[in-house]
Amino acid sequence: MDAIKALNDLMAAYRKNITLHNATIVDHLKKFDAKLSLLEIKSNNLWQMKVELRKDMDWWIHQFIMPAQADYDVASVDIFNIPDEFHEDALNIVMNIGNQIGYPVSPKMIQDIYSETLRRKNTNEFPWSKTLVVRFRKVTYKWEFLRAYRKFITILINAGSAERRKIPKRHNHIQVQHVVSHVGMRDKTPNERYRYIFLDDHIGPFVRRLYRQVSKHCEAHSIPYLWVNNSKIYVRKKKSDPAIRIKKLSHMHMIKSLFKKYTKHRED
Known part of the structure; x- marks a missing residue:
């Protein structure tokens, strides 16, 4: 118990x-x-x-x-696809390209120059390349420089040589060998991966991000005309339509209504 x-x-x-x-x-x-x-x-x-x-x-x-x-x-120009292994002075590159295209550039015309190294998606074609951003002291210098460059390219295209017919379907480009002796790159272009240098109106990082977003939206809505002018983004549905400036990401969702709303070009 x-x-x-x-x-x-x-x-x-x-x-x-x-x-x-x-x-x-x-x-x-x-x-x-x-x-x-x-x-x-x-x-x-x-x-x-x-x-x-x-x-x-x-x-x-x-x-x-x-x-x-x-x-x-607004007064800046991009010079794309400068081979990264070439270490020529940036000012000399700009001045020598200016001499080559028939628009001499003096140091007094330039406010600033800096470079950006870009990684290309197609690593076999363009592994690494450097973009020079040239800021001129006046907008007129920029447009005169770009007009001279495009005139130079037009002359090359009109030459109609067999070599020119191999160039990609892009109007604003220049072969590296055309500026080799002037730019100081020396005649070294391995497997032709750096054959073409491109010049265009400069787009800053924020505008570039907005441009990419707008580009996707335009593609989805069959809007064929999209361009940048003086770091400002514009779209147009047809050639006869007014140009519409896209200033914000939210404008991407209003593109259709904007075409109906705007009856004239606005650049405010």
Whole structure:
């Protein structure tokens, strides 16, 4: 009997301990659930703050940064596909290309020059290349430089040589060998991966990002005319339609209505 009583007392003690442990576990679970709920609330608040900050950042970009960038880039030109292994002085490259195309460029005409190294998607054709961004002191210098370049290219195209017929279907390009002796690149173009240098109106990083988004939207909605002029993006449905300037990402979703709304070219 004493043994049975002792066993019952032991079982009762175990049950009491288990009850206490269960109560403790339940209490911890309640506290954990409360903290989890608090974390979820904070997470939602942080997400909302992130959304608001993104909106604010986009607003600042489009209200201040993009206009300032466009004003800064309005007199700039991109010189694409300079082979990265050639380390010729950037000013000499610009001046020598100017001499080659018949538009001499002096250092006094240039405000700034800097380079960007770009990674090409087609690594077999253009592994690494350098883009020179040339900012002229006047917009007129930029357009005179580009007009001389395009005139130079037109003359080459009209020459109609067999070599010219191999050139890709792009109007604004110049063969590296045409500027080899002048630019100082030396006559080294392995597997012709750097044969063509391209010049075009400069597009800053924010405008470039917007341009890519608008380009996808235009392709999806069969809008064939999309271009950049003085770091400003324009679209047009038909040749006879007014040119519409796209200033914000939100304009991508209003392109169709914009064509109906605008009756004349706006460049505000």
